[in-house]
Amino acid sequence: MFPITTKKKSNPTTSIGLKRRTLIISAALKAFAEHGYSGASIQKIADSANLSKTNVLYYFRSKKLLYSEVMSSILSIWDSSFDRVTVNDCPAQALANYIAEKMENSRTMPLSSKVFAIEIINGGPNLDTSFKHTHKLWVQDRITLIEDWMTAGKMDNINPEYLLHHIWASTQYYADFSYQIENVHGAHMSQQEFTHATNTVIKLILKGCGLIVPEHYLS
Template sequence: MSHSNAYAPLYNADGKPTGRIRQKNEEIILTAAAEEFARYGFKGTSMNAIAQRAGLPKANLHYYFASKLGLYVEVMRHMLELWDTAFDDVTVEDDPAAALARYIRLKMEFSRRHPQASKIFAMEVISGCECLSEHFNQDYRSWFQGRAAVFGAWIAAGKMDPVDPMHLIFLIWAGTQHYADFSDQILRINGKRMTKVEFAQASDNLVRIILKGCGLKPPANSAHPS
């Protein structure tokens, strides 16, 4: 947010919230919904429970999201947007070691910051992707093929070993999302939740394993996401 908007009015003349307060309320609702859906599933979650967790009147939820299904889909769409945007900027001109290391670290940071949304997405995929069927369409397949083509170009140019791009992407997704989707398993093994420092160490480990498997040297002194 720019400083020029810091004192913008919270409501328009018609009494509706401005962009600033709308964004804040939507973030509060999405966070609360992610917690409820991850804990109780779609069927076991009510709009009233989400409103209570968010600390907002139930009417506010229906103002921003017309139905429970719409809110459920939006939680997952928001997560997918974060994941996909982190991969959008990778091009054939990039150094593959630096680009892959950054992507792995960003995905790990998403797992640290948004574990509940990741779990909801995993449960939805396992159950058949019914609510996300419109998302996984030809546009998404074309997006994925475009990302895989970048890896193919790196391989063709001799910048990395000839690994299968599709399975490399699957491996990165699986390795990074594990720390969110199976956080309770990690808790029982470690006896405690992972700290930010431990996430950074796990990121370093994934970067080293995946990049060396691609014939790449992990970049030195890679900055961790803030």
Template sequence: MTLNKVTEAGIGARNKVNILAAAEKVFAQNGLKGTSVQQIADQAGIPKTNVLYYFKSKQELYLAVLKQTLSLWNSRFDLATAQDDPAETLAEYIAEKMEMSRTHPTASKIFALEIINGAPNLNRYFDEEHAQWMRGRVAIINAWIAQGKMSNVDPHYLLFHIWSSTQHYADFSAQVTRLRGSKMKKADFENATSHLISTILSGCGLTVPAQYRAASNG
């Protein structure tokens, strides 16, 4: 590859990052139907034609934002096995989800809006990949239960509880801010994370790992 092509590839990658960041913000504010390519271009500070050069339509750009959000949510829990320690694995998963709510709240809001509207743009993903992921995680949690590593809880409800409680801090950030009287800072997220880990793991008959207990006492 020549130097010019390398330079062009770098510029193209930066432009895509800029466009996706702008699209994420506008989609989170207006939803898919309420967003136009021109609004995204204005947010990115580039001409509309530049946006359409990289993404052929608003729909294609929206799907790219959704896929980026799902990739951000990749976790060590994706690779968990029946031999792992459930307390360590679940605590880390909760902490990762909370960190995503802190660092990428708009991405979470877009995903939430998509789900609220019936996930019309994620049907294939939910019917295949996400369902397969869910079956795999349920099987691992059931294996932990069968081995006597944790209490006999319903794996589906456990995962739904983790998702709802962690993503709440992103999707309902305005409510959290108003009721607390101030916007949550990093230290507040750390305290909330420790509280969630303690509550969820205790309900599973698990001992909270030392590093998360220490965070709650800090």
């Protein structure tokens, strides 16, 4: 048998160290998506990253810290132009863009959505207080924005919170239930089919808000 060797550790702040951190986070994302937090061991993550367990713990002292880093990376990926929309913006364009971004995230980064979904389904036991507080503030701020649009007569009077829930459910379904979609569809959706699905979701939601679908999203 060949002797087992351990990869040399690198300073976390060097270019090699940063690349290795990225590799570990990517492996952890896959492991958490497949096994959940409790089922994804540091050893499984190390094996997936082709590193030793010791090496992984050199960059992340515990699974909890690594999970926190994974969740932070997911939230940074989900940073959206909708975060910066104001009452002066067109609600149809802003909501359509937000839905399109969420759909594209589901298409290109489904594991991120699955990790988040598993966490939420289990009651969010590993989400820290800071995240819960920040997320709640974000939701309340976007609810106020939608209410301001309604007050200004820019869209129909609907429940803003339910609208946000519906957008999340409709878009993240394409990541969280991708197996079901492929089984029903008969094959993996092409990019053209996914674009058509995106435009369909936009049309259904915007028309339910009494808004005109922007021409860019008509198909």
